[in-house]
Amino acid sequence: MSKTKAKTKQAAASAPAATSPNIDIGITTGDRKKIAEGLSRFLADSYTLYLKTHNFHWNVTGPMFNSLHTMFETQYTEQWTALDEIAERIRALGYNAPGSYGEFVRLSSIQEESGADGVPGWQGMVKQLVSGNEAVCRTARKVLKTADDAGDDPSVDLLTQRLQTHEKYAWMLRSLLE
Ligand SMILES: [Fe+2]
Numbered sequence: 126m127s128k129t130k131a132k133t134k135q136a137a138a139s140a141p142a143a144t145s146p147n148i149d150i151g152i153t154t155g156d157r158k159k160i161a162e163g164l165s166r167f168l169a170d171s172y173t174l175y176l177k178t179h180n181f182h183w184n185v186t187g188p189m190f191n192s193l194h195t196m197f198e199t200q201y202t203e204q205w206t207a208l209d210e211i212a213e214r215i216r217a218l219g220y221n222a223p224g225s226y227g228e229f230v231r232l233s234s235i236q237e238e239s240g241a242d243g244v245p246g247w248q249g250m251v252k253q254l255v256s257g258n259e260a261v262c263r264t265a266r267k268v269l270k271t272a273d274d275a276g277d278d279p280s281v282d283l284l285t286q287r288l289q290t291h292e293k294y295a296w297m298l299r300s301l302l303e
Pocket residue numbers: 182198
Protein backbone atom coordinates (compact mmCIF):
# COMPACT_ATOMS: atom_id res chain seq x y z
CA MET A 126 0.00 0.00 0.00
CA SER A 127 1.35 3.45 -0.92
CA LYS A 128 1.99 6.03 1.79
CA THR A 129 -0.87 8.22 0.52
CA LYS A 130 -3.29 5.30 0.47
CA ALA A 131 -2.28 4.29 3.98
CA LYS A 132 -2.78 7.87 5.16
CA THR A 133 -6.21 8.10 3.52
CA LYS A 134 -7.22 4.81 5.11
CA GLN A 135 -6.03 6.03 8.52
CA ALA A 136 -7.94 9.32 8.14
CA ALA A 137 -11.08 7.46 7.12
CA ALA A 138 -10.73 5.15 10.11
CA SER A 139 -10.55 8.08 12.54
CA ALA A 140 -13.56 9.92 11.06
CA PRO A 141 -16.97 8.94 12.45
CA ALA A 142 -19.47 7.66 9.90
CA ALA A 143 -22.16 10.12 8.87
CA THR A 144 -25.60 8.65 9.48
CA SER A 145 -27.72 11.63 8.41
CA PRO A 146 -25.80 13.39 5.64
CA ASN A 147 -28.72 15.64 4.67
CA ILE A 148 -29.59 17.16 8.03
CA ASP A 149 -29.64 20.97 8.17
CA ILE A 150 -29.49 22.38 11.70
CA GLY A 151 -27.68 25.56 10.69
CA ILE A 152 -24.15 24.15 11.06
CA THR A 153 -22.22 23.34 7.89
CA THR A 154 -21.50 19.70 7.09
CA GLY A 155 -17.77 20.36 7.42
CA ASP A 156 -18.20 21.91 10.87
CA ARG A 157 -20.52 19.11 12.06
CA LYS A 158 -17.90 16.58 10.96
CA LYS A 159 -15.07 18.43 12.73
CA ILE A 160 -17.09 18.73 15.95
CA ALA A 161 -18.17 15.06 15.79
CA GLU A 162 -14.52 14.01 15.34
CA GLY A 163 -13.49 16.15 18.32
CA LEU A 164 -16.34 14.87 20.46
CA SER A 165 -15.36 11.29 19.54
CA ARG A 166 -11.85 11.93 20.91
CA PHE A 167 -13.40 13.59 23.96
CA LEU A 168 -15.70 10.58 24.48
CA ALA A 169 -12.69 8.23 24.23
CA ASP A 170 -10.77 10.27 26.83
CA SER A 171 -13.82 10.44 29.10
CA TYR A 172 -14.46 6.69 28.80
CA THR A 173 -10.83 5.80 29.49
CA LEU A 174 -10.77 8.04 32.57
CA TYR A 175 -14.13 6.61 33.71
CA LEU A 176 -12.77 3.05 33.45
CA LYS A 177 -9.54 3.94 35.23
CA THR A 178 -11.46 5.59 38.09
CA HIS A 179 -13.70 2.51 38.43
CA ASN A 180 -10.64 0.21 38.27
CA PHE A 181 -9.02 2.17 41.13
CA HIS A 182 -12.27 2.06 43.13
CA TRP A 183 -12.02 -1.76 42.95
CA ASN A 184 -8.30 -2.13 43.52
CA VAL A 185 -7.29 0.65 45.94
CA THR A 186 -5.60 -0.50 49.17
CA GLY A 187 -3.94 1.11 52.18
CA PRO A 188 -4.81 3.52 54.98
CA MET A 189 -6.76 5.79 52.59
CA PHE A 190 -8.96 2.90 51.43
CA ASN A 191 -12.29 4.10 52.74
CA SER A 192 -12.17 7.72 51.60
CA LEU A 193 -10.63 6.95 48.19
CA HIS A 194 -12.96 3.99 47.53
CA THR A 195 -15.90 6.36 48.15
CA MET A 196 -14.42 9.36 46.30
CA PHE A 197 -13.65 7.27 43.20
CA GLU A 198 -17.20 5.87 43.25
CA THR A 199 -18.73 9.36 43.34
CA GLN A 200 -16.57 10.41 40.39
CA TYR A 201 -17.04 7.34 38.16
CA THR A 202 -20.80 7.34 38.74
CA GLU A 203 -21.07 10.97 37.59
CA GLN A 204 -18.71 10.32 34.65
CA TRP A 205 -20.79 7.33 33.52
CA THR A 206 -23.86 9.54 33.06
CA ALA A 207 -21.86 12.14 31.15
CA LEU A 208 -20.61 9.53 28.63
CA ASP A 209 -24.17 9.11 27.43
CA GLU A 210 -24.63 12.86 26.94
CA ILE A 211 -21.42 13.11 24.89
CA ALA A 212 -22.28 10.11 22.67
CA GLU A 213 -25.81 11.37 22.08
CA ARG A 214 -24.50 14.81 21.09
CA ILE A 215 -22.40 13.10 18.38
CA ARG A 216 -25.56 11.33 17.17
CA ALA A 217 -27.52 14.61 17.14
CA LEU A 218 -24.82 16.05 14.86
CA GLY A 219 -25.49 13.19 12.43
CA TYR A 220 -22.55 10.88 13.13
CA ASN A 221 -22.02 7.49 14.73
CA ALA A 222 -20.50 7.48 18.20
CA PRO A 223 -17.49 5.24 18.92
CA GLY A 224 -18.55 2.46 21.30
CA SER A 225 -15.85 -0.18 21.51
CA TYR A 226 -12.67 -0.60 23.56
CA GLY A 227 -10.63 -0.77 20.33
CA GLU A 228 -11.96 2.61 19.17
CA PHE A 229 -11.48 4.19 22.58
CA VAL A 230 -7.85 3.01 22.80
CA ARG A 231 -7.17 4.39 19.31
CA LEU A 232 -8.87 7.76 19.92
CA SER A 233 -7.90 8.45 23.55
CA SER A 234 -4.97 10.61 24.70
CA ILE A 235 -4.98 8.77 28.06
CA GLN A 236 -3.04 5.55 28.59
CA GLU A 237 -5.00 2.63 30.06
CA GLU A 238 -4.04 1.03 33.39
CA SER A 239 -4.44 -2.71 33.87
CA GLY A 240 -6.24 -3.89 36.99
CA ALA A 241 -5.70 -7.60 37.55
CA ASP A 242 -2.02 -7.48 36.54
CA GLY A 243 -1.26 -5.03 39.32
CA VAL A 244 -2.06 -1.41 40.06
CA PRO A 245 -0.04 1.46 41.56
CA GLY A 246 -0.28 2.36 45.24
CA TRP A 247 -2.93 4.88 46.30
CA GLN A 248 -0.67 7.89 45.67
CA GLY A 249 0.17 6.59 42.19
CA MET A 250 -3.54 6.13 41.52
CA VAL A 251 -4.33 9.67 42.61
CA LYS A 252 -1.48 11.04 40.45
CA GLN A 253 -2.80 9.14 37.42
CA LEU A 254 -6.32 10.45 38.00
CA VAL A 255 -5.04 14.04 38.29
CA SER A 256 -3.25 13.59 34.93
CA GLY A 257 -6.29 11.89 33.42
CA ASN A 258 -8.65 14.67 34.47
CA GLU A 259 -6.20 17.28 33.16
CA ALA A 260 -5.95 15.41 29.82
CA VAL A 261 -9.76 15.36 29.53
CA CYS A 262 -9.75 19.14 30.14
CA ARG A 263 -7.13 19.75 27.41
CA THR A 264 -9.16 17.75 24.88
CA ALA A 265 -12.42 19.46 25.94
CA ARG A 266 -10.84 22.91 25.44
CA LYS A 267 -9.75 22.05 21.88
CA VAL A 268 -13.18 20.73 20.91
CA LEU A 269 -14.91 23.65 22.66
CA LYS A 270 -12.99 26.07 20.42
CA THR A 271 -14.10 24.16 17.29
CA ALA A 272 -17.73 24.08 18.49
CA ASP A 273 -17.68 27.76 19.48
CA ASP A 274 -16.26 28.84 16.11
CA ALA A 275 -19.11 26.91 14.41
CA GLY A 276 -21.83 28.43 16.63
CA ASP A 277 -22.66 25.01 18.11
CA ASP A 278 -24.01 26.19 21.48
CA PRO A 279 -25.26 22.79 22.77
CA SER A 280 -21.76 21.29 22.32
CA VAL A 281 -20.18 24.39 23.90
CA ASP A 282 -22.59 24.06 26.84
CA LEU A 283 -21.86 20.34 27.29
CA LEU A 284 -18.09 20.85 27.10
CA THR A 285 -18.21 23.82 29.50
CA GLN A 286 -20.03 21.68 32.06
CA ARG A 287 -17.54 18.83 31.63
CA LEU A 288 -14.63 21.25 32.02
CA GLN A 289 -16.04 22.59 35.29
CA THR A 290 -16.47 19.06 36.62
CA HIS A 291 -13.08 17.69 35.53
CA GLU A 292 -11.19 20.77 36.71
CA LYS A 293 -12.89 20.30 40.09
CA TYR A 294 -11.99 16.59 40.21
CA ALA A 295 -8.37 17.42 39.31
CA TRP A 296 -8.23 20.00 42.14
CA MET A 297 -9.77 17.60 44.70
CA LEU A 298 -7.42 14.77 43.74
CA ARG A 299 -4.37 17.08 43.63
CA SER A 300 -5.21 18.28 47.14
CA LEU A 301 -4.72 14.73 48.47
CA LEU A 302 -1.06 14.87 47.48
CA GLU A 303 -0.25 18.29 49.00
FE1 LIG B 1 -18.37 -0.56 44.32
